[in-house]
Amino acid sequence: MTRPNNSPSAAPAARSIRRLVASDIPVAHELRRLAGWNQTERDWVGYLEFEPEGCFAAEVGDRVVGTATTIRYGDRFGWVGMVLVHPEQRRTGVGTALLHAAIASLRARGVRCVKLDATPLGRNVYLPMGFQDEYGLSRFEGVAPSGSGDAASGVAPITEAILPALIAFDAEAFGAPRPAVVTTLSRRHPELGFVWRDAAGIAGYILAREGTNAVQVGPWIARDAATAWELLGHVLRRVAGRKVFLDVLEPNRAAGELMARLGFKVQRSLTRMFSGENRHPGLPERVFGISSPEKG
Numbered sequence: 001m002t003r004p005n006n007s008p009s010a011a012p013a014a015r016s017i018r019r020l021v022a023s024d025i026p027v028a029h030e031l032r033r034l035a036g037w038n039q040t041e042r043d044w045v046g047y048l049e050f051e052p053e054g055c056f057a058a059e060v061g062d063r064v065v066g067t068a069t070t071i072r073y074g075d076r077f078g079w080v081g082m083v084l085v086h087p088e089q090r091r092t093g094v095g096t097a098l099l100h101a102a103i104a105s106l107r108a109r110g111v112r113c114v115k116l117d118a119t120p121l122g123r124n125v126y127l128p129m130g131f132q133d134e135y136g137l138s139r140f141e142g143v144a145p146s147g148s149g150d151a152a153s154g155v156a157p158i159t160e161a162i163l164p165a166l167i168a169f170d171a172e173a174f175g176a177p178r179p180a181v182v183t184t185l186s187r188r189h190p191e192l193g194f195v196w197r198d199a200a201g202i203a204g205y206i207l208a209r210e211g212t213n214a215v216q217v218g219p220w221i222a223r224d225a226a227t228a229w230e231l232l233g234h235v236l237r238r239v240a241g242r243k244v245f246l247d248v249l250e251p252n253r254a255a256g257e258l259m260a261r262l263g264f265k266v267q268r269s270l271t272r273m274f275s276g277e278n279r280h281p282g283l284p285e286r287v288f289g290i291s292s293p294e295k296g
């Protein structure tokens with residue numbers, strides 16, 4: 001007869017880290033639910049598409065108890081996200097082991113700087129591992145106001161033809177080209193993607209997508225606050241009356257002011273952190289809203 005695992009004399013179940021695969025998505029998504037995060041199962045499919053070899057599951061015995069994902073942004077930096085550990089398995093080193101696997105996988109692919117957006121719980125884990133704070137972020141939450149029609153402006157839907165220019169514009173602000181992320185998100189909800197072009201070229205763009213708990217707006221990138229406001233209005237009018245999340249960089253004071261103008265409130269705070277040399281910090285003054293904490 002096999003000894004039950006909770007018997008006092010049973011050896012603790014072995015822990016291992018392995019690649020996350022598509023069949024793990026339901027259990028990974030359950031870990032997401034337990035943390036109260038906003039991602040959808042479609043988002044998990046995306047992480048596996050972006051970096052099929054770079055997403056990890058922690059197992060205790062044969063049960064998945066933790067996850068971490070990575071994305072490489074060329075040779076400039078890599079991103080770690082979706083660091084989740086089942087509440088019953090926390091403080092046993094699972095989160096740290098997942099981080100080591102994620103960082104090793106990025107380093108093996110030539111990435112020298114690793115970045116992430118940490119929750120206060122995650123920051124406890126990353127600080128002892130040598131990560132440094134870059135700046136804070138605020139997640140704003142509010143209900144999209146219902147307004148009148150779109151104002152006449154340079155705002156237009158995002159088309160396939162404009163994507164190469166848009167990806168180049170985005171890279172300057174973000175700090176690295178991220179064609180896969182921008183292309184995937186823009187195709188997922190074409191009705192929620194807008195670009196502003198004037199004589200000088202692209203002045204801004206915005207994307208949004210369905211989350212589990214709210215519409216997630218971002219990336220939201222613009223040369224100035226007036227352009228950013230106009231772009232946001234185009235998205236909010238299409239999701240009027242619905243709950244919306246937006247993650248804003250604290251150095252971008254104008255973005256915080258636009259959130260206040262809308263009456264959106266800070267729901268939680270995060271910290272952007274990096275390990276290695278942060279040689280490509282991008283232009284935070286142009287980043288009004290990030291894509292998401294797990295992708296930057």
Ligand SMILES: CC(C)(COP(=O)(O)OP(=O)(O)OC[C@H]1O[C@@H](n2cnc3c(N)ncnc32)[C@H](O)[C@@H]1OP(=O)(O)O)[C@@H](O)C(=O)NCCC(=O)NCCS
Pocket residue numbers: 035082083084085086089090091092093094095096097117118119120121122123124125126128
């Ligand atoms: C953050 C999280 C992934 C940590 O996972 P974990 O497996 O508990 O982390 P570890 O056991 O590896 O912790 C390593 C160290 O980090 C610190 N730490 C972790 N959790 C902590 C907490 N709640 N309070 C204080 N320090 C903490 C401790 O120094 C810990 O070492 P110790 O237990 O020997 O004292 C987990 O709490 C979690 O899933 N939280 C919800 C989702 C989340 O916020 N994820 C982070 C996204 S950035």
